[in-house]
Amino acid sequence: MSIAPVRPASAVLAWSRELVQPALRAAVDRLPAPVRLVAGYHLGWWDRRGRPVEAAGGKAVRPALVLLAAEASGARADTAVPAAVAVELAHNFTLLHDDVLDRDRTRRHRPTAWAVFGTSAAILTGDALLALAAEVLAASEHPAAGRVLTTALLDLVDGEYADLAFERRPEVGLGECLDMVEHKTAALLAAACALGATFAGAPPATVARLHEFGRLLGIAYQHVDDLLGIWGDPDRTGKPAHTDLLSRKKSLPVVAALASGTPFARELSTLYRRSAPPGHEEVARMAELVERAGGRSWSRDESRRLLEEALDRLADTAPAPRPAAELAALADLVVNRDR
Known part of the structure; x- marks a missing residue:
């Protein structure tokens, strides 16, 4: 029996989108018309008037993790499509609400949904996507799946909530920041991997190991996301340069820099505590201080260490070779996307 060749991460993402998109569109089509308009705009399917466009809809990493985890556990990918749809709906619920909470006006090179349709419409659309995710899982033959996602x-x-609370606090410990990331970012990536294994009928030990693979990958993902929030190319990120510093967000590299005990940390702390919004020169100086205090290199090193640990947990599941190799390639893409 011939074994299918291992596909590069870009091909895996394209395959995942092709497999999931019809079911995702069918789910969104069940929404009331006003909410469906906002949802489709946010997902990049049409413009603010509902006219079809070719807008970026995100990489859809989480659905790909679901499908590959199912294959790695010995099932066909299409058996886990409902789980992939539910995870993508839940993820976009968080993005719609995040943009409102952070007052971000740009996502994927377009105005955010709340900037176009208003805060209330964006919040209600996020709520609708969350309800739709629960409905998709409820209609499946896996009663435990709903609990995985809701947890x-x-x-x-x-x-x-912790991330928002950090904005009002002058000091945040590195341990607190890591705990926040484990909840805010890693939880959904871990659930995506666990759901794929659950839909494959994998034993609890396999589900747990794939959940741990996703958790570690999620923390690494946030390290890289925080690096991009400071040094990312706007043409690639779809957001203005130095976004996180303009809002004085206490991201992982920033908190690590502030905790370094260096003169750079003290100057950075002074700039972060100012009540007036930072100017262009101040923001550039803040980015330099984070780097000179070691925050940039620490986050980069941590993301690589977490990737290696995640791959070890993946190997512990004795997965099917081809999907395991593709999961590893996808994980590498996630962690090295700032290159």
């Missing part, structure tokens, strides 16, 4: 979402809300 992850409760963790996510806990992490989001």
Whole structure:
């Protein structure tokens, strides 16, 4: 029997989108018309008037993790499509609400949904996507799946609440920041991997190991996301340069820099505590201080260490070779996307 060749991460993402998109569109089509308009705009399917466009809809990493985890556990990918749809709906619920909470006006090179349709419409659309995710899982033959997703979402809300609370606090410990990331970001990636294994009928030990693979990958993902929030190319990120510093967000590299005990940390702390918004020169100086205090190199090193640990957990599941190799390639893309 011939073994299918291992596909590069870009091909895996394209395959995942092709497999999931019809079911995702069918789910969104069940929404009331006003909410469906906002949802489709946010997902990049049409413009603010509902006219079809070719807008970026995101990489859809989480659905790909679901499908590959199912294959790695010995099932066909299409058996886990409902789980992939539910995870993508839940993820976009968080993005719609995040943009409102953070007052971000740009996502994927377009105005955010709340900037176009208003805050209330964006919040209600996020709520609708969350309800739709629960409905998709409820219609499946896996009753435990709903609990996996809701547990992850409760963790996510806990992490989001902590992240917002950090904005009002002058000091945040590195341990607190890592705990927040584990809840806010890692929980949903971990759930995506666990759901794929659950839909494959994998034993609990395999589900747990794939959940741990996703958790570690999620923390690494946030390290890289935080690096991009400071040094990312706007043409690639779809957001203005130095976004996180303009809002004085206490991201992982920033908190690590502030905790370094160096003169650079003290100057950075002074700039972060100012009540007036930072100017262009101040923001550039803040980015330099984070780097000189070691925050940039620490986050980069941590993301690589977490990737290696995640791959070890993946190997512990004795997965099917081809999907395991593709999961590893996808994980590498996630962690090295800032290159």
